[in-house]
Amino acid sequence: MFEQRRKGRIAFLAMACATVLAACGADQQQAPPPPEVKVYTIKLVEIPHVVELPGRVQAVRTAEVRARVDGIIERRLYQEGTDVRADAPLFRIDPREMQAAYDQASGALSRAQATARNAAQVVERYKPLVEKQAISKQEYDAAVAASAQAEADVVSAQAQVERANLDLDYTIVTAPLAGRAGRAQVTEGALVKASEATLLTTIEQLDPIYVNFTQSASELLKLRRDIQEGTVKSLPLDRVRVTLTLEDGSTYEKAGHLNFLDMAVDSSTGSISVRAEFENERRLLLPGQFVRARVEAGEIENGIVVPQRAVQVKPEGATVLVVGKDNVLESRAVKLGLLHGTLWAIESGLKAGDKVVTDGLQHVRTGAPVRIEGEAGIPPVPAAKKPN
Numbered sequence: 347m348f349e350q351r352r353k354g355r356i357a358f359l360a361m362a363c364a365t366v367l368a369a370c371g372a373d374q375q376q377a378p379p380p381p382e383v384k385v386y387t388i389k390l391v392e393i394p395h396v397v398e399l400p401g402r403v404q405a406v407r408t409a410e411v412r413a414r415v416d417g418i419i420e421r422r423l424y425q426e427g428t429d430v431r432a433d434a435p436l437f438r439i440d441p442r443e444m445q446a447a448y449d450q451a452s453g454a455l456s457r458a459q460a461t462a463r464n465a466a467q468v469v470e471r472y473k474p475l476v477e478k479q480a481i482s483k484q485e486y487d488a489a490v491a492a493s494a495q496a497e498a499d500v501v502s503a504q505a506q507v508e509r510a511n512l513d514l515d516y517t518i519v520t521a522p523l524a525g526r527a528g529r530a531q532v533t534e535g536a537l538v539k540a541s542e543a544t545l546l547t548t549i550e551q552l553d554p555i556y557v558n559f560t561q562s563a564s565e566l567l568k569l570r571r572d573i574q575e576g577t578v579k580s581l582p583l584d585r586v587r588v589t590l591t592l593e594d595g596s597t598y599e600k601a602g603h604l605n606f607l608d609m610a611v612d613s614s615t616g617s618i619s620v621r622a623e624f625e626n627e628r629r630l631l632l633p634g635q636f637v638r639a640r641v642e643a644g645e646i647e648n649g650i651v652v653p654q655r656a657v658q659v660k661p662e663g664a665t666v667l668v669v670g671k672d673n674v675l676e677s678r679a680v681k682l683g684l685l686h687g688t689l690w691a692i693e694s695g696l697k698a699g700d701k702v703v704t705d706g707l708q709h710v711r712t713g714a715p716v717r718i719e720g721e722a723g724i725p726p727v728p729a730a731k732k733p734n
Contacts, residue, residue, distance in 0.1 A: 401559030
């Protein structure tokens with residue numbers, strides 16, 4: 347009886363162990379499914395070819411107002427830091443010395459004119475006499491020469507009057523162009539000299555206004571090569587749109603356009619000078635100000651973009667996860683271009699047809715299989731705009 351019970355317990359334990367082992371095998375066979383991800387299949391699109399460059403603001407025209415006569419400044423006739431029109435009076439120099447010189451030149455002119463009239467009358471009186479041989483030919487020739495010299499003295503005296511009148515006009519210093527007049531460099535009572543070209547103030551034309559920046563000669567050469575090969579569609583110089591980022595990070599309200607491209611390379615820097623023109627009605631751009639320019643130099647016909655959320659930027663570089671063979675993930679190093687809205691432009695590392703993971707990145711790892719849930723949509727690439 348006891349032997350039968352022992353055999354029954356052994357049979358029961360054997361059955362229990364078999365059940366447990368079967369359950370463990372079933373768990374091992376039911377592995378978790380691969381995580382689901384959304385992907386964006388790379389397509390070739392047209393994107394703006396944008397170049398970012400540092401720049402500095404420069405006035406369209408700058409005029410240094412300097413003294414053209416010697417004298418004492420009597421009065422400043424403008425308000426510093428305001429807009430002035432062309433030919434507006436800026437300073438008045440004591441005119442008394444120039445007035446005296448003008449009066450003296452006028453008197454000399456009157457004397458010369460009187461002498462010339464008298465010499466002409468002598469010639470008229472000698473003319474019939476020399477015909478009758480009442481006077482010698484030599485006396486008549488001398489009278490003619492004296493008359494010609496008197497006429498020359500009149501011309502010289504007239505020039506002296508004009509010069510004196512010009513100096514008198516220069517006692518009122520006027521603006522050579524319309525623009526913003528700067529701080530006065532002299533005060534009332536200061537002695538100014540024409541020989542030293544004493545600086546009085548500076549006038550700058552601020553609307554429109556220029557922004558100067560430089561482009562690497564090697565990068566410009568690459569751009570020209572891409573244009574020749576048809577990779578980049580170029581635009582006429584005056585239709586190349588330029589936008590500015592100000593020092594506080596804000597975007598300048600008006601877009602400008604290129605208006606100058608130097609054809610010589612600076613030997614010291616290996617760069618080429620480029621200039622853009624902007625409207626500046628509100629005077630937000632001031633000469634000497636540093637800005638960041640985005641130059642839309644054309645269109646890249648076969649460009650590649652990926653959503654910003656698909657790119658992982660690390661100190662060693664940028665990478666994306668690509669679904670490869672058998673739906674196994676692989677990490678791909680990419681070279682980033684510029685950010686267009688929420689899309690990164692990719693310069694290298696991807697090709698058309700690659701499937702880049704955009705959603706579900708937190709549940710996957712490189713080298714593991716995934717299951718593609720669907721295709722992720724992306725916004726349209728911002729197109730290049732025309733200058734304002």
